[in-house]
């Protein structure tokens with residue numbers, strides 16, 4: 001039987017408990033063997049936004065997932081030059097992982113955008129999509145192929161990366177919104193205190 005692998009793509013600026021709960025719930029409900037978190041390189045719809053350097057976002061994802069033996073983090077998109085398109089990542093994962101069934105996990109806010117993604121019509125043949133509930137967003141798979149998408153209700157986590165960044169900038173706490181190690185990483189590297197981000201030293 002082929003391995004069932006979840007793929008959770010995201011900007012993860014920073015990764016928070018909303019992401020981790022979503023992945024964990026999908027893993028349990030769909031009997032997945034593992035979930036691969038894929039931090040974006042250049043997200044095509046966030047071109048004008050000030051995003052923390054990919055290496056920081058990748059390392060925070062590694063810290064956040066380190067305690068779960070079934071969670072891993074991929075460098076696929078941060079190492080691929082140009083825009084990060086999900087179609088390219090799913091093709092690359094299929095090629096590198098061999099005989100697997102892929103399940104792409106997205107929140108309710110992202111689901112309506114998928115029809116505007118690159119090569120949208122082909123995505124369904126590469127992965128089954130799973131939309132999870134998110135506070136403030138209706139879970140509506142309008143226009144998406146019925147057999148290509150499943151919906152899953154997950155515990156409501158009213159957390160966003162935007163709110164975490166704003167809290168840090170305002171000197172407010174992010175304890176318990178993100179894993180402890182991520183709070184410490186953000187403090188150590190002085191992330192999100194202002195709009196300019198420091199480079200990651202090797």
Ligand SMILES: Nc1ncnc2c1ncn2[C@@H]1O[C@H](COP(=O)(O)OP(=O)(O)OP(=O)(O)O)[C@@H](O)[C@H]1O
Pocket residue numbers: 009010011012013017018019022105106107108109110132133134135157158159160161162163
């Ligand atoms: N609290 C949450 N509950 C469920 N899904 C979530 C939650 N936060 C993010 N997601 C999903 O995780 C994926 C990656 O999200 P992303 O990294 O953009 O986080 P975000 O909190 O939406 O960030 P930002 O506020 O910067 O836009 C997306 O599919 C998004 O819908």
Ligand SMILES: O=C(O)c1ccc[n+]([C@@H]2O[C@H](COP(=O)([O-])O)[C@@H](O)[C@H]2O)c1
Pocket residue numbers: 008009010011012038040043044045046084085086087110116117118
């Ligand atoms: O492939 C595309 O055209 C495309 C356009 C926008 C977003 N995505 C993917 O959607 C996922 C969620 O992105 P984000 O920025 O909302 O965290 C992430 O894996 C992105 O690479 C993909």
